[in-house]
Amino acid sequence: MANPTSALSIRGLYVDRGAQPILHGLNLQLTGGRLAVLGRNGAGKSTLCLAIMGMLPVRSGSITLDGVELAGKPPHDIAAAGITLVPQGRRVFPSLTVDEHLRLMEGRRPGPWNAARVYRELPRLAERKTNYGNQLSGGEKQMLALGRALMTNPRLIVLDEPSEGLSPLIVEHLLQLIAECHREGTSILLVEQNMRAGLTAAAEVALMSGGVVSHTVSSETLQSDENLQHQYLGIATH
Ligand SMILES: Nc1ncnc2c1ncn2[C@@H]1O[C@H](COP(=O)(O)OP(=O)(O)O)[C@@H](O)[C@H]1O
Numbered sequence: 001m002a003n004p005t006s007a008l009s010i011r012g013l014y015v016d017r018g019a020q021p022i023l024h025g026l027n028l029q030l031t032g033g034r035l036a037v038l039g040r041n042g043a044g045k046s047t048l049c050l051a052i053m054g055m056l057p058v059r060s061g062s063i064t065l066d067g068v069e070l071a072g073k074p075p076h077d078i079a080a081a082g083i084t085l086v087p088q089g090r091r092v093f094p095s096l097t098v099d100e101h102l103r104l105m106e107g108r109r110p111g112p113w114n115a116a117r118v119y120r121e122l123p124r125l126a127e128r129k130t131n132y133g134n135q136l137s138g139g140e141k142q143m144l145a146l147g148r149a150l151m152t153n154p155r156l157i158v159l160d161e162p163s164e165g166l167s168p169l170i171v172e173h174l175l176q177l178i179a180e181c182h183r184e185g186t187s188i189l190l191v192e193q194n195m196r197a198g199l200t201a202a203a204e205v206a207l208m209s210g211g212v213v214s215h216t217v218s219s220e221t222l223q224s225d226e227n228l229q230h231q232y233l234g235i236a237t238h
Pocket residue numbers: 017018020022039040041042043044045046047048
């Protein structure tokens with residue numbers, strides 16, 4: 001049986017980049033195990049992801065995982081609490097092999113994921129085991145970024161625009177694997193500009209613009225409301 005998923009609660013989050021305020025009192029609740037965050041370019045989605053991971057300082061506000069306060073903690077403490085980030089642009093090391101990327105993450109937290117399982121679920125990575133990061137296609141890099149994240153046996157996985165630049169077939173495969181993780185009890189925060197990927201991944205969608213979450217709606221509501229799509233995703237309505 002699946003474990004219960006972890007709850008992420010963010011309240012009144014203010015984050016700056018340099019001297020510029022970017023997040024302005026953002027609130028977000030992930031209680032059902034899966035939430036998509038959708039918003040246009042520049043809405044502050046990546047800033048949110050980096051702040052959750054402790055990679056940008058929090059000016060004020062609260063970020064809790066299962067009630068434990070994480071705001072202000074360094075990234076290694078947040079990783080130890082069970083949060084992992086699949087960053088935008090994959091961030092694969094050019095001069096490490098696929099296998100070295102996975103082994104780097106080995107043994108961080110106990111759980112069902114290890115290199116053998118990553119290779120079983122993502123067989124393309126097994127074929128590319130000894131290839132270097134700079135020899136991989138975009139899809140392979142994204143598989144590696146996800147596989148590396150799963151190696152940490154996260155309680156919450158934060159994915160920043162995983163579908164960016166990938167073919168629909170590869171996106172589908174990755175979303176299936178993410179759904180499997182959710183069934184096993186991992187919470188999922190999926191950040192996207194791509195509405196289709198967001199809707200496939202979660203029943204609930206937080207719509208972000210100007211550094212705040214303005215609305216949280218069901219995926220059905222977003223799918224049927226062209227005004228919301230236009231306002232938050234810039235999808236043409238005609
Ligand atoms: N390193 C940075 N320094 C200063 N401002 C930044 C930096 N990175 C992003 N920003 C600004 O922060 C805002 C939000 O960016 P970001 O969080 O990347 O949005 P999104 O991921 O939704 O596209 C944008 O206005 C962007 O110009």
